[in-house]
Amino acid sequence: MDLQTTPLNYSIETENLSLWYGDFQALIDVSVKIPDGQITSLIGPSGCGKSTLLRSFNRVNERYGNVTTKGKIEVLGKNIYDPDVSLPELRKAVGMVFQRPNPLPISVYENILFGLRIHSAVGSLTRTEADQIVEEALTSVFLWDDLKDRLKVRATTLQLEQQQKLCIARLLPLKPKVILMDEPCSALDAEGTLAVEELMEALAGTYTFLIVTHNMAQARRVSKECIFMFLGELLEHRETQALFQTPEHPKTADYVQMRYG
């Protein structure tokens, strides 16, 4: 961390964030700052609150009902629990990729335009614009060559790896600032994982990535900073190499040296 000479901008900041599902406290006083334009990974044993933390950044976990949140979350400098925050706008700026690829059961083409269509007035998108947007989005996730002749194919019939890339591609037309990923590679094989990681590395810089992963090798490979969570608490947040080589907290040491987890 001492190598950082230029002051960092933070995409996401939380202050004493606590979250309950009913009576169960899933997050305990989490204060974290996620820097702009790089990949940050969240690691920790199952049930430690990684996914909960991730999902609170675009407020999708509210949908599960009976969720109480305390503390502050600022995304792009704006407190997302302010009453004037519009959820569609927030989710437009903070995209999300899920564990299992979940393209909508419509064509590849329409999947990519779905986000734009719901955020713009009916008929405001011309055919040529739409074609261009689809091509750009697919090109940036390296899918254009594979799919350019199959744009009308139902997205759920693609290979899993292509589906997951498509799920990333459909975020891009919305020009998000942050992309949250909840174990994006756990449903993919080694090759697919590598392809998605390459994609993330190519896109980092333009977008801020926050990725939950159970795969520590992956965290080491792709992320610049790493956050270790344990039982709802944030125990350690450091540069990835430092965290893996000289963990400060004994729990982190146990986990990264795979004594449990």
Add this chain to the structure above:
Amino acid sequence: MQSIALLTLGAVFIPVWNVLTKTHLSDVQTSSIARVSDPLPNLLSDLYLFLSISFLAILLGVTCAFYLEEWLPQTNWIRRLVESQVALFSGIPSLLYGLLVVTICLPYTGAFKAIEASLSVENLDVTPLSATAFQGDTTLFYAAGLTFVLLVMPRAIKATQEALRSVPMPIRESAYALGASQWQVLMKHVVPLAIPRVLAGGCRAMSCALAAAALFIGIYIWGHTTQSGQMSSSFALFLGGALLLSILSSFLAERYPSVSM
């Protein structure tokens, strides 16, 4: 399997069509002479009314299910109450409902006889033509109508809720995460995927109502007509309609299996 369903559908449809073309308006309409000479048309006009009430009840049930499933949280007391009542009522076989209609209406048929007896041929023309069979006791009319509503509404609610639940969570999640509002998710993804099953459920509920009506007529004719051995055309119509709708419902359920991810 589908061809068998289609064949059966055709086989049922032909006799029903014959009945339909032979059924004249006079069978349905209540004329004072018909009322005195043959109580069945009266009964029919009421049953037709009940069936339209049932149809409206199904529409209401579908709306109700949408509200419960999509807007009320699972822990809401109204939802819990309605769901427990729905589970209770939809568990009762439609045959029992048919018998319930009969037991409710048996006193009414007695009452009808009394009216009939009081009308001699001389004072026939002073009887208002608009008089209904239930003029003797309107509460009986409401009770029978309520029975039909109780028969179809829980079935419609249950089927619709199941149809809505059959839309996979990942589809909703991905649409929400792209910033779609609840209404957009519902109209663009949930309804198109759920509609065949909602229709199937509606058809099944309506088929139950028709079967109950057919049972009612069957028992009624058996006890009250002198022409034995001849099946009433309306009986065939209702029974055929019930069969037709239940086959249509299984056809829909088979043709559009639940979407899997």
